[in-house]
Amino acid sequence: MFRWGVLSTARIGREQVIPQIQDSENGVVTAIASRDESKAQAVADRFGIPHVFSSYDALLASPEVDGVYIPLPTSDHVAFAIKAADAGKHVLVEKPLALDAKEIARVIEARDRNNVVVSEAFMVTYHPQWHKVRDLIAEGAIGRLRHVQGVFCYHNVDPDNMRNKPELGGGGLPDIGVYPTVTTRFATGLEPERVQAVVERDPKFGTDIYSSVKADFGTFELSFYVSTQMALRQSMVFHGDKGFIEVNAPFNTPDYGDTRVTLFSADHNSASIFRFPRARQYRLQAEAIVRAAEGGAEATVFTLEDSIRNQKLIDAIFRAGAHDGWETV
Numbered sequence: 280m281f282r283w284g285v286l287s288t289a290r291i292g293r294e295q296v297i298p299q300i301q302d303s304e305n306g307v308v309t310a311i312a313s314r315d316e317s318k319a320q321a322v323a324d325r326f327g328i329p330h331v332f333s334s335y336d337a338l339l340a341s342p343e344v345d346g347v348y349i350p351l352p353t354s355d356h357v358a359f360a361i362k363a364a365d366a367g368k369h370v371l372v373e374k375p376l377a378l379d380a381k382e383i384a385r386v387i388e389a390r391d392r393n394n395v396v397v398s399e400a401f402m403v404t405y406h407p408q409w410h411k412v413r414d415l416i417a418e419g420a421i422g423r424l425r426h427v428q429g430v431f432c433y434h435n436v437d438p439d440n441m442r443n444k445p446e447l448g449g450g451g452l453p454d455i456g457v458y459p460t461v462t463t464r465f466a467t468g469l470e471p472e473r474v475q476a477v478v479e480r481d482p483k484f485g486t487d488i489y490s491s492v493k494a495d496f497g498t499f500e501l502s503f504y505v506s507t508q509m510a511l512r513q514s515m516v517f518h519g520d521k522g523f524i525e526v527n528a529p530f531n532t533p534d535y536g537d538t539r540v541t542l543f544s545a546d547h548n549s550a551s552i553f554r555f556p557r558a559r560q561y562r563l564q565a566e567a568i569v570r571a572a573e574g575g576a577e578a579t580v581f582t583l584e585d586s587i588r589n590q591k592l593i594d595a596i597f598r599a600g601a602h603d604g605w606e607t608v
Contacts, residue, residue, distance in 0.1 A: 356448075
């Protein structure tokens with residue numbers, strides 16, 4: 280079994296990633312680290328993790344760890360991804376990997392010089408519902424794709440939450456704006472050419488709290504909005520001339536809602552529904568990373584090169600939000 284170490288006791292790790300790694304077919308969490316050792320011990324006791332460390336560097340030096348999962352604050356992602364790779368560990372690092380596409384080049388260099396797997400944790404790209412959406416579009420099920428519409432919102436005004444701290448990489452676009460962009464790119468296999476955007480910042484926090492975006496993909500448009508201070512909502516719709524596809528719980532499945540992809544006919548008189556009740560995207564992600572780390576030719580993971588392409592779009596949205604008109608991606 281592949282031996283995972285986890286850097287920090289972040290909620291995403293406790294509630295999603297660690298339980299699903301423990302339930303995976305090829306990996307187990309053997310170590311956890313926190314600057315507060317008592318917090319690490321509490322998580323270790325909960326999940327039966329045998330090794331507890333009071334520093335991240337100590338975990339990275341441990342021979343009991345093959346790879347690490349990094350759910351640290353965004354501002355620490357690049358530095359610790361490089362540290363982990365230089366320690367000879369395979370790396371799964373939470374999104375967003377970076378706050379500027381240029382920073383990812385250093386991670387690629389660390390990956391290549393150490394011959395390890397390093398991947399940004401876009402768990403959605405491992406979920407079968409998104410593979411189904413991609414297949415339906417490729418098969419021409421909705422004809423010519425003309426428009427993609429997306430939304431991802433939640434309400435969080437906690438001043439102590441890292442999402443509201445710009446110095447830690449907080450903000451709506453880094454946290455959730457990456458999802459409409461990455462799923463559209465994944466489902467269509469195409470890249471945006473230019474963007475327009477409105478970006479609103481919180482006067483107290485300084486973070487971006489609302490963004491409305493239009494991205495030109497050449498043959499279709501993507502329009503989406505994200506907010507950290509609006510009522511909870513998630514949706515993605517792919518609209519063509521012969522039908523459209525609705526993804527009911529596109530990102531936080533199944534916590535947000537029923538995992539369902541619906542293909543509607545052009546006249547809306549018929550629909551095909553595809554359900555994926557047993558799919559667990561964090562488990563699928565972890566298993567894919569392990570297969571890639573073990574040299575599996577069939578293993579497909581989200582690459583750092585793909586991370587650069589997605590981050591370039593986010594960077595362009597921020598630039599576009601500073602003026603009227605189009606911004607080249």
